[in-house]
Amino acid sequence: MQSPPPINIPPTRPHRLADRTRHDIVYDSLSVSPPPEFFMPKSDLDPTQQPDLDDGSLDWQREGLHLNAFGRALRRKFGGRVQRVSIDAGFTCPNVDGAVTTGGCNFCDNRSFSPSRRVRLERVSEQLRTGIESVIRRYDRVHGFIAYFQPATNTYAPIDQLEEIYDLAMNADPRVLGLAIGTRPDCAPEPVLELLERISKQRSVSLEFGMQTIHDESLRWMNRAHTHADMVNAMDRARGRGFECSGHVILGIPGEDREMMMQTAREVGVLGLDSIKLHNLYCVHGTPLGDEVLAGKLKMMERQEYIQTVVDFLERIPPTTVVERVSGDAPPKYLIEPKWCLQKSAIRDEINSEFERRGTRQGVHYVAPEIAPERRERPTDQTPTSIRDRIEVRGRLPVLKLQRGVAGGLHRD
Numbered sequence: 001m002q003s004p005p006p007i008n009i010p011p012t013r014p015h016r017l018a019d020r021t022r023h024d025i026v027y028d029s030l031s032v033s034p035p036p037e038f039f040m041p042k043s044d045l046d047p048t049q050q051p052d053l054d055d056g057s058l059d060w061q062r063e064g065l066h067l068n069a070f071g072r073a074l075r076r077k078f079g080g081r082v083q084r085v086s087i088d089a090g091f092t093c094p095n096v097d098g099a100v101t102t103g104g105c106n107f108c109d110n111r112s113f114s115p116s117r118r119v120r121l122e123r124v125s126e127q128l129r130t131g132i133e134s135v136i137r138r139y140d141r142v143h144g145f146i147a148y149f150q151p152a153t154n155t156y157a158p159i160d161q162l163e164e165i166y167d168l169a170m171n172a173d174p175r176v177l178g179l180a181i182g183t184r185p186d187c188a189p190e191p192v193l194e195l196l197e198r199i200s201k202q203r204s205v206s207l208e209f210g211m212q213t214i215h216d217e218s219l220r221w222m223n224r225a226h227t228h229a230d231m232v233n234a235m236d237r238a239r240g241r242g243f244e245c246s247g248h249v250i251l252g253i254p255g256e257d258r259e260m261m262m263q264t265a266r267e268v269g270v271l272g273l274d275s276i277k278l279h280n281l282y283c284v285h286g287t288p289l290g291d292e293v294l295a296g297k298l299k300m301m302e303r304q305e306y307i308q309t310v311v312d313f314l315e316r317i318p319p320t321t322v323v324e325r326v327s328g329d330a331p332p333k334y335l336i337e338p339k340w341c342l343q344k345s346a347i348r349d350e351i352n353s354e355f356e357r358r359g360t361r362q363g364v365h366y367v368a369p370e371i372a373p374e375r376r377e378r379p380t381d382q383t384p385t386s387i388r389d390r391i392e393v394r395g396r397l398p399v400l401k402l403q404r405g406v407a408g409g410l411h412r413d
């Protein structure tokens with residue numbers, strides 16, 4: 001990977017943080033001139049409300065990176081290499097079990113997410129320990145682990161049960177430093193957020209929302225059965241509680257042009273997401289999307305267009321947002337298209353080369369929203385009643401047996 005040119009960092013900051021805008025500080029550490037549209041509108045400036053950007057969130061620029069890469073951010077936060085270990089705790093999903101719809105998202109192989117699916121509780125700690133062992137065999141000097149509740153909707157259970165499952169993961173091994181929890185924007189009721197707020201006082205917690213896009217017509221096409229308003233409601237309630245909020249975004253959704261994808265990019269700053277995961281839309285066997293692609297009705301985005309779109313996207317998000325992924329893929333035996341997404345490290349290199357060619361970095365075209373995320377009002381909880389009711393009647397999960405499914409790695413909440 002080629003490095004960007006050396007960065008000219010002033011030896012001392014000429015002003016106190018409170019005297020400056022967050023964007024002035026961003027550009028202190030860049031050797032390029034900020035484009036004029038970069039500056040936050042003066043009317044929105046309230047220095048006392050600005051986050052402390054001297055907290056290391058821009059260190060990636062000092063390190064000569066083109067983007068605020070996740071692995072490096074974890075190292076800075078924890079002081080060493082930290083790996084995620086994926087756990088299937090047996091959850092299902094509100095758009096699989098009929099709470100909001102059935103069938104699931106058109107790209108998601110959710111055949112194993114049946115509402116009757118059960119995973120024994122001890123399997124949660126077992127999975128974690130097995131995962132930790134396999135990471136240790138692969139990497140030297142791993143400092144710690146994040147227990148990653150990945151398949152299905154991992155907040156979709158009664159609160160006492162969620163507490164028990166999360167607790168089990170945190171105590172499975174002393175090297176578990178925190179939790180990452182994947183969920184849908186319409187499945188984060190207040191009790192869940194309060195629970196995560198409590199846990200985050202002791203451990204690192206990241207709540208990952210499947211935002212995917214801000215365009216409701218695309219969400220309908222995917223059969224997400226939620227709208228972008230659900231995402232806004234969830235984020236405006238989740239932000240500022242002490243845990244991190246992450247968003248999954250899909251690029252290359254049929255019907256979305258470049259401008260629509262850039263509108264989604266701008267929403268990252270509006271919502272104040274702490275981190276994002278970018279995925280190219282890909283299709284796997286056994287899904288409605290896969291069937292359409294196999295029938296020749298749809299095509300996935302080409303590699304070069306994807307690289308260009310990712311760089312365009314990253315240029316428009318805040319420089320403080322951590323980028324957890326720049327592409328997505330599935331095991332080769334399930335993947336239909338595009339095959340290029342299997343070359344993950346080559347894709348990363350091409351994205352870096354494109355930044356290099358343009359002479360830009362993440363955030364150079366970021367335009368701050370008129371209302372800073374931390375100043376947005378906390379709204380009332382809009383979690384659909386149908387989801388709340390299912391949570392209450394569900395009973396205790398997971399208790400019985402493990403159903404081996406094909407979904408590992410093929411779903412995105």
Ligand code: SF4
Binds near residue numbers: 103110153
């Ligand atoms: S992608 Fe997420 S929300 Fe959609 S069906 Fe799969 S688990 Fe459910």
